[in-house]
Amino acid sequence: MSPPGTYLVGGAVRDRLLGLPPGDRDWVVVGRTPAEMRDAGFRQVGRDFPVFLHPATGEEHALARTERKSGRGHVGFVVHADPSVTLEQDLERRDFTLNAIAEDADGRLIDPFGGRRDIEARRLRHVSPAFAEDPLRVLRAARFMARLAPLGFSIAEDTLALMRSMVAAGEVAELVPERVWQELRKALAAPSPSAFLRSLRDCGALAVVLPEVDALYGVPQRAEYHPEVDTGVHVELVCERAAALAPGDDRVGFAALTHDLGKALTPDGVLPSHRGHEQRGLAPLAALATRLKVPNGHRELAEVVCREHLNIHRIDELRPATLHDLLARCDGFRKPERIRRLALACRADAQGRTGLEHSPYPQADRLVAALEAALAVKARDVAEGRSGRAVGEALRRERIRAIARSAGPGGTEAMP
Numbered sequence: 060m061s062p063p064g065t066y067l068v069g070g071a072v073r074d075r076l077l078g079l080p081p082g083d084r085d086w087v088v089v090g091r092t093p094a095e096m097r098d099a100g101f102r103q104v105g106r107d108f109p110v111f112l113h114p115a116t117g118e119e120h121a122l123a124r125t126e127r128k129s130g131r132g133h134v135g136f137v138v139h140a141d142p143s144v145t146l147e148q149d150l151e152r153r154d155f156t157l158n159a160i161a162e163d164a165d166g167r168l169i170d171p172f173g174g175r176r177d178i179e180a181r182r183l184r185h186v187s188p189a190f191a192e193d194p195l196r197v198l199r200a201a202r203f204m205a206r207l208a209p210l211g212f213s214i215a216e217d218t219l220a221l222m223r224s225m226v227a228a229g230e231v232a233e234l235v236p237e238r239v240w241q242e243l244r245k246a247l248a249a250p251s252p253s254a255f256l257r258s259l260r261d262c263g264a265l266a267v268v269l270p271e272v273d274a275l276y277g278v279p280q281r282a283e284y285h286p287e288v289d290t291g292v293h294v295e296l297v298c299e300r301a302a303a304l305a306p307g308d309d310r311v312g313f314a315a316l317t318h319d320l321g322k323a324l325t326p327d328g329v330l331p332s333h334r335g336h337e338q339r340g341l342a343p344l345a346a347l348a349t350r351l352k353v354p355n356g357h358r359e360l361a362e363v364v365c366r367e368h369l370n371i372h373r374i375d376e377l378r379p380a381t382l383h384d385l386l387a388r389c390d391g392f393r394k395p396e397r398i399r400r401l402a403l404a405c406r407a408d409a410q411g412r413t414g415l416e417h418s419p420y421p422q423a424d425r426l427v428a429a430l431e432a433a434l435a436v437k438a439r440d441v442a443e444g445r446s447g448r449a450v451g452e453a454l455r456r457e458r459i460r461a462i463a464r465s466a467g468p469g470g471t472e473a474m475p
Contacts, residue, residue, distance in 0.1 A: 062404035063090025208254035247312030297411030
């Protein structure tokens with residue numbers, strides 16, 4: 060049993076062992092009371108259990124605690140924190156063995172559940188059967204895989220079996236939308252979002268938390284455009300390319316995830332063609348975004364990508380006036396960064412196809428060039444001698460001319 064004291068815990072220890080860049084440092088304090096922490100100058104911030112901020116560093120210090128299940132869902136817990144709780148008891152309540160490692164002031168590791176061994180084996184494994192008491196841990200497992208899969212990690216078979224039983228018991232359906240979105244957002248910003256989707260699908264949770272995405276699996280596409288055929292696999296590949304093209308940008312990631320939702324609604328009689336899927340996709344996208352309370356910036360970009368991605372794929376077929384009006388309806392002149400993200404998401408869509416991951420996609424450059432050319436024309440440039448609507452009409456004409464001048468040779472075949 061480790062003696063009373065202060066121990067570095069969680070992600071800081073884990074990431075150092077993985078050779079990853081260090082993040083925030085969290086500490087657990089054993090053998091002290093809240094009053095003693097306050098007397099030492101710490102500021103208490105925890106509501107559900109005692110968490111304190113260090114007076115000099117501002118780092119979080121939590122008193123060692125245990126948790127007991129008291130109801131359904133993620134928040135049904137009774138927390139017990141007092142000086143009698145040991146470090147080992149605190150570590151036992153954690154989710155995965157790689158998160159249940161502590162380090163003392165001398166740099167010695169305290170690893171009662173084999174976390175270091177699992178790191179070396181590249182295995183994500185739960186600490187104890189108490190894992191099943193918190194359904195959020197199913198999503199956390201998938202989100203960790205989005206980060207760790209590129210390092211060779213997989214979910215331990217007994218952990219995956221436990222996740223499946225939790226889904227079957229209906230606990231995952233109890234999660235509040237905000238927590239689902241929080242985990243999804245982190246996964247979309249991670250290096251391998253497809254590992255998040257596959258992990259959720261492997262345990263049955265994808266159909267519970269993202270049924271609109273789960274419905275894409277098994278839906279065929281035309282093989283000449285999509286060698287991977289399966290729409291669900293295509294979305295995985297698009298999310299991977301989005302993570303590579305726009306690292307850490309969960310807005311582009313969310314747009315990549317949802318751009319083809321309409322393909323799940325294609326009538327069976329016209330498969331594997333998906334004509335009109337971009338318009339059909341807007342309704343399931345709205346349902347998903349409303350249910351998960353997705354922020355407006357993410358939702359608006361996703362709607363633009365869903366609606367316009369085929370137009371961008373065939374951008375060299377668009378007349379300058381048509382391209383100008385596309386930029387305008389996307390609010391691109393007020394929000395140019397939205398167009399740049401649209402270009403990235405469309406590139407990810409084009410390259411998110413088996414064997415085409417690094418294929419050229421000049422359409423993205425063409426879109427951004429058109430935007431920049433149009434933005435270079437200001438209202439003041441055409442305002443002389445005009446007023447009111449006439450200024451707007453002249454601005455549109457000059458921007459269309461600028462877009463026409465920005466166009467290079469080409470003529471790109473549209474992709475579905």
